[in-house]
Amino acid sequence: MDLKDKLLSSFLAFENNVDLENPVHEIRSEAIKNFEEKGFPSKKEEAWKYTSLNSLQKVDFSIFPKQENTLEYKDIKKYFLHEIDTYKIVFVDGVYSSYLSETTHDGVDVCLMSSAFSKPMFRQVIDVYFNKVASKDESLTTLNTAFCKEGAYIYIPKNKMPKKPIQILHLATGNEAALMLQPRNLVVVEENAEVQIIERHQSLTENEVFTNSVTEIFAAKDANVDYYKVQNDANTASLIDNTYISQKDNSVVRVHTFSFGGKLIRNNLNFYQNGERIDSTLKGVTILGEKQHVDHHTLVHHAQPNCESHQDYKGIFGEKSTGVFNGKIIVDKIAQKTNAFQQNNNILISDKATINTKPQLEIFADDVKCSHGCTIGQLDDEALFYLRSRGIPKKEATALMMYAFANNVLESVRIPEVKTRINKIIANKLGVRVGFEL
């Protein structure tokens, strides 16, 4: 039985465990129909030209993990950003772990989707926002919608800001031979409110994990959202991350994606600008080795005048890894004075590595400034020679130059501890200690 059939039959079992009277279930039934019709995307589709899901579909993933897996904090401490105090929403094999988490209802709501679905006090927010920006015909998104049950629910009311950043951590224990997870997150940031979120997926063993995650983010007028995705999973884990962001007037949303680990990662990052003077920032650092595959698929839809978007993705590809970047900017007829900027720089350090990049512009307005740049190259031999002639060994010199290459992206990270952590991961990945923090 292939994965699609298995998922379709599991949906019936899934229905036994959820409240069928809940209006959310209507959305789920609608979504499963779409998935049944479309199935998993194939390489024949333009959007999936460079990324194949065939190997994943052959694995016998268990859809519903056994309940309750206990973990000790000390064993998993290193996966947390433990240097600073944060709210934590932790899931173990897709199940919420109250023992490891720290949620709040003090002025802001940092809690769970399952309670947001079931408790009447959240009903209004769910009605207004849930599944409103997520695609209703993209097959993997609808697959997630069909099985949506658990995930992080974050609601920041007008003029509020949580006391500390929020961490969302998805852990896979490896108790199952192969596990499929489908977390669903909803982040609503009301007028003039602010939030900082760090998300991480981590499997603790070599057992295969396939995560198909959907996150919806709503930024109201003057809202300010920072979202950091740390992707440094085991090389047996695959992640499809679908993020949909809807922005209103004057809001600022920044999404940073750091991809270092994982077998197959696909990031579908979609920004919809539904107001004026919006600022959207999409940045990413990707450093890959072995047979890793990372596909960044971004969309920025400028639908109103006077908005800006900034995209900057840097990639370093070694061994047999594959990198894909597909960035799309759409500027509607009325979106005059748009300022859209997109850049993708790549370095190939191995003969077996591949890069496929496709930066696209679709522009229907005339008074705009849109540009994209894309480069593929190597480290500058002369610069390398300069460093080595001053006594820096080749390995360190190379690492230094790669640091410098990626540094642009790190500059806009607003939590210093996140920056430090990313620097450490980069150092690990490159296998060197340069002896100072950048």
Add this chain to the structure above:
Amino acid sequence: MAYTEEELKKELETKEYEYGFYTDIESDTLPKGLNEEIVIAISKKKEEPDWMTQWRLEAFKAWKEMEEPEWANVTYKKPDFQDISYYSAPNKKPKYNSLDEVDPELLDTFKKLGISVDEQKKLAGVAVDIVMDSVSVATTFKKTLAEKGIIFCSISEAIQEHPELVKKYIGTVVPKKDNFYAALNSAVFSDGSFCYIPKGVRCPMELSTYFRINQAGTGQFERTLVIADEGSYVSYLEGCTAPSRDENQLHAAVVELIAMDDAEIKYSTVQNWFPGDKEGKGGVFNFVTKRGLCEKNAKISWTQVETGSAVTWKYPSCVLKGDNSIGEFYSIAVTNNFQQADTGTKMIHLGKNTRSTIISKGISAGQSQNSYRGLVQVNSRAENARNFSQCDSLLMGNLCGAHTFPYIEAKNKTAQIEHEATTSKIGEDQIFYCNQRGIDTEKAIALIVNGFSKEVLNKLPMEFAVEAQKLLEISLEGSVG
């Protein structure tokens, strides 16, 4: 004088196709429709050898199995392939010894276009192989070329007289099953040009042909084959204008270039098929497959000025097979009213130290859509491959669109690839700068558009540059000085 962009836009929109006239020449036309008999009939009419007929039939067989591509960023009513006559030839067939014998009406047509054969002869020293409705009616300067051993003739003549060359090279760069339109062309091509430059010969003049569609309801399927043998050089020009017609006309050409070791081919095109009227009615469908193959140290350079056609689907490509080979692509695409253009290039780097340059300029006005679609592919054995791409778009008015779809695939760590694209309109500050120096707005816009396309216009051969300017005028009068 206050000549604003608004006014310019209005003028552009109301500008009718100037060269829309129709020459009444009796034609020998095959019945509409396409089947094996028609393919055989075309082949027979051209008195082709058996291998050519078989080749056409194989292509036709493949074409029947294929589907029309839909991935391009264009929308149009698909042509009914059974409602097209696949062959028409001017009736008065006997070959002319001098221009005086040519049908005066035909000469008149060329005069209206400003490209009369004798003028070309006198002024430019260009040998013109005129293809009017598929059959070559005049070939000049043949003698000068023959002295150098250069073969420049229509492809049907080449099939008769140089079958060994045609048989060896036809379909080697664009296989007959390459794509839907290439297969169609392979099955039914009526005529086209053939050119062979022998080893070490530098062609003393620019070779040029003018393709035109004339007969109502006939599509034109040319086939061009240019072979530059080792160490040779040729510059080839191709230009088109077509009479105004309400019915959509189909144009599916195939151009194959072969540049052997150390050879260089420069291929320039000015395309000005009828773009349809300002309501978007009529116009030519231009679905062209152009590809060149570079052997060691060879160079192929494509230059195109695309101002016409209702729908353009065209990707002149270079396969950089030999080490140290060079591919270049310079393009200006102008779209106005309801025109749609999806054009670009493919640079396939296979050999070591291969280099490619892409400069693409798109200008959209009216309600037109202008897309750049390109592929730069560096294969794993292409050490030290280098590519530079630049795509700039200029938008005039807020009803048109400019799109960029660059595909970049690198499989070698020594590859160096750069791509940049910008989209902008004519800046008010730019116009202001000109105004304050006493240049009126109309002139200023002309200057700016001219400057915007200069990089590409400069690449055209001298003789052609004047013609290109003339054709650009039709699409963007008032903006090109």
